[in-house]
Amino acid sequence: MMGGLLAxxxxxxxxxxxxxxxxxxxxxxFLAAITLAxxxxxxxxxxxxxxxxxxxxxxxxxxxLQSAERLYGDDFVDGTLDLYALLxxxxxxxxxxxxxxxxxxxxWPLPFIALLGGLMYGVPLASSLMLAAALAAAIPALVLLAGxxxxxxxGVRRSGLLIALIATPLMVPVLIFAAxxxxxxxxxxxxALANLGLTAAISLGTIALAPFGIAGAIRSRLG
Amino acid sequence: xxxxxxDFPAMTPFPAVSLSVHGLALSxxxxxxxxxxxxxxxxxxxxxxxxxxxTGKTTLMRALAGLVRPDTGQIACEEPVEDAIAWLGHSxxxxxxxxxxxxxxFWADIHGTSRKTILPLMRxxxxxxxxxxxxxxxxxxxxRRAGLVRxxxxxxPLWLLDEPAGPLDGAGRExxxxxxxxxxxxxxxVLAATHQALDWPDVQHxxxxxxx
Numbered sequence: 001m002m003g004g005l006l007a008x009x010x011x012x013x014x015x016x017x018x019x020x021x022x023x024x025x026x027x028x029x030f031l032a033a034i035t036l037a038x039x040x041x042x043x044x045x046x047x048x049x050x051x052x053x054x055x056x057x058x059x060x061x062x063x064x065l066q067s068a069e070r071l072y073g074d075d076f077v078d079g080t081l082d083l084y085a086l087l088x089x090x091x092x093x094x095x096x097x098x099x100x101x102x103x104x105x106x107x108w109p110l111p112f113i114a115l116l117g118g119l120m121y122g123v124p125l126a127s128s129l130m131l132a133a134a135l136a137a138a139i140p141a142l143v144l145l146a147g148x149x150x151x152x153x154x155g156v157r158r159s160g161l162l163i164a165l166i167a168t169p170l171m172v173p174v175l176i177f178a179a180x181x182x183x184x185x186x187x188x189x190x191x192a193l194a195n196l197g198l199t200a201a202i203s204l205g206t207i208a209l210a211p212f213g214i215a216g217a218i219r220s221r222l223g
Numbered sequence: 224x225x226x227x228x229x230d231f232p233a234m235t236p237f238p239a240v241s242l243s244v245h246g247l248a249l250s251x252x253x254x255x256x257x258x259x260x261x262x263x264x265x266x267x268x269x270x271x272x273x274x275x276x277x278t279g280k281t282t283l284m285r286a287l288a289g290l291v292r293p294d295t296g297q298i299a300c301e302e303p304v305e306d307a308i309a310w311l312g313h314s315x316x317x318x319x320x321x322x323x324x325x326x327x328x329f330w331a332d333i334h335g336t337s338r339k340t341i342l343p344l345m346r347x348x349x350x351x352x353x354x355x356x357x358x359x360x361x362x363x364x365x366x367r368r369a370g371l372v373r374x375x376x377x378x379x380p381l382w383l384l385d386e387p388a389g390p391l392d393g394a395g396r397e398x399x400x401x402x403x404x405x406x407x408x409x410x411x412x413v414l415a416a417t418h419q420a421l422d423w424p425d426v427q428h429x430x431x432x433x434x435x
Contacts, residue, residue, distance in 0.1 A: 004333050011329045018320050079314030085290060086305055087333060222290045 004089045005097040012101035016070075026063040027109040033059035034117045045122050052121030053131045053182025056114045057175050060135055061142060065167060067106055068146035069153075069160045071099065076154035076221060085222055091215035095147065096207065099214065103143030111136040123186055130192050131182030134199050138178040141203040144210035145170045151217035174202045231405045232343035234336065237380045239266040239410045240301045242287075247296035249282050256282050260296070262429055266380070269403065269413040269423055274431030280416035281313070283431070284383050287414070300381070309377035311384045315370030319359030323350070323369050326358065331376045344372045348398055363390035371402060382406060384415040396421070 016022055037055050038048055075081040084094055111132040118128030149167035153159035181195035243263040249256050256279030264270055272280045285291040287298060289305045300307055317326060327341045345351040348368040358366060367390045374382065382403075388396050400423055403413050415421065 007329060007332050011325075014325070015318055015321060074318075077314070078318065079312045079316040080318070082288070082290065082310060082312050083316045083330075086288060086308055086310055088306055222285075223292060 001089060004087070005093055008084075008089070008094055009097040009101035012098045013105035016102040016105040023106050023109050026067050026106055027113060029066050030059050030063040030110055030113055031117075033062065034113070034120075038121070049122035050183075050186065052118055052123045053127070053186055054179045055121075056117050056131060057135070057138075057179030057182065060110050060114065060138070060178075061168075061171055061175050063110065064103075064107060064139075064142040064146050064171075065164055068150045068163045068167065071102060071143075071147045071150035072154040072218070073150065073159055081154070081218060081222060085218065091218055092211040095151070095214040095218065096144075096211040099144055099147035099211075100140060100207075103139060103147070107139050107143060110139065118182070123182070127182060127185035127192075130185035130196065131178075134178040134181035134196050137196060137200040137203055138174045139203075141174045141199075141206040142171060144206045144214070145174075148210050148213045148217060151214045151221065154218070154221045174199060174206075177202065230343065231347060232340040234340055234378050234409075236409070237378055237411070238302060238307075240307050240380045240412070241265045242304075242381060242412055242414075243297075243299045244287070245297045245299070247283070247286065247298065248294040249279055249286050249291065250294055251279070251282050251291075255294075257431060260429075260431075262427070264412045264414065264427075266410040266412065267407045269407060269415070269426045271421060271423070271426055271428050272414065272416040272431060273418070273428060275433070278431040278433050280431055281385055284312075284385050284414070284416055288383055302380075304381070307379055307381040309374045309379040309382050311370050311374045311382070311387060313385055315358075315366045316373065317358035317366055317369060320357050322355050322357055323361075324354045327354075327369070327373060327376060330373050334377045334379075336376050336378045340376065341372070344375050345369075347402065348372055349394070364392055364395055367391055368395060368398070371399065375402065375406070380411045382411060382413045382415075384413065384417075386417060387415055388417060388419050388421060 034056055041047060041051060085091060087094060114135045115128050115132040118131050145167050149163040152166060153162040156162055177195045177199040181192050181199060184192035184195055241264060245261050247260040248258050274280055282291055286293050288308050288310055298304060328338055331338050331341055342351060345354060348371055350365055350368045353361060353365060387399055391399060403423055406413060
């Protein structure tokens with residue numbers, strides 16, 4: 001049982017790493033977004049350092065969405081999802097292992113880029129670290145919500161649009177708290193840790209609940 | 224010249240199951256496809272589903288696999304059906320970028336089948352030299368052969384095959400017939416939907432007609 005879940009986690013991480021650029025896609029998207037934003041906002045250092053944490057939380061959310069289409073769409077088309085549904089581990093645990101495996105393999109660079117991006121925007125090191133930690137804590141929630149939307153839209157043409165419409169509202173709380181942790185850290189507000197804690201709490205809650213939603217979505221797509 | 228069927232690898236025996244379907248009715252997208260289907264299969268038996276396009280062969284197979292909910296009727300099996308089924312659908316369930324070695328190892332591990340059975344089975348399907356090729360570089364027929372190996376690795380008693388011979392050449396169909404004979408000799412059940420005439424010995428037929 002545990003071995004089966006590890007095998008699925010490992011396979012999905014390996015496939016995501018090898019196929020379609022792996023972590024390079026979301027990383028490049030994230031890097032491009034946070035590099036272009038200052039050109040639009042303007043060179044005012046105070047403005048940049050205060051907008052930095054929020055901007056980076058927002059860009060991270062978009063880069064998770066950008067790679068969400070592949071989460072279940074490919075498996076639906078090539079028949080893997082049928083085979084997964086027949087495995088004895090059960091769909092909820094399977095989708096948890098699969099989504100986290102694929103998510104961690106593709107999204108692990110984001111906290112590191114956020115740390116560098118924070119410094120680039122003139123955010124102090126301590127707050128940049130807080131922002132990176134909050135993003136790392138937010139990734140499980142973001143990727144599972146994207147996975148839920150991806151499973152609902154699996155096999156639908158132009159599923160990217162549908163995924164964005166379903167997942168964006170669900171991602172609002174985790175975005176608020178993750179970006180809030182970075183912002184509060186920057187403003188010297190002691191609520192930074194509280195925001196970080198809430199981000200982690202949302203991730204844990206999503207880990208507990210989202211797999212059942214994903215499993216239900218897969219069942220209805222296969223049926 | 225093919226080797227003898229005894230060259231199949233030794234695998235852990237699976238529990239003998241029989242399958243009985245009674246009064247099954249199925250719909251797809253609100254349209255009634257299959258009505259009042261009944262049949263029973265005992266260990267070692269095989270059934271070929273035939274019928275024109277759109278008469279519900281695939282839907283019937285998906286219902287047996289528990290992927291589609293039947294409108295009425297019962298599917299009975301000693302084991303939970305989902306745990307007894309090895310599935311080969313329209314698509315082979317291969318990832319274009321993954322080598323056959325990595326894929327088949329994963330499927331063997333997840334079903335608790337020894338990795339030592341992978342090579343003999345690939346040899347039986349005549350795809351052993353392709354083991355390090357990514358599935359995306361294989362021809363359709365080679366992919367189907369790999370899909371058959373993947374299905375055999377599940378080591379489950381009830382094989383559901385949707386158009387198994389579709390992309391196979393003559394030699395491939397011969398090897399498929401041997402694989403099926405091996406499975407039946409082990410006490411397994413084979414149920415295949417097909418448009419092609421498959422000359423498997425001692426096989427039952429069920430023709431689906433368009434529901435009125």
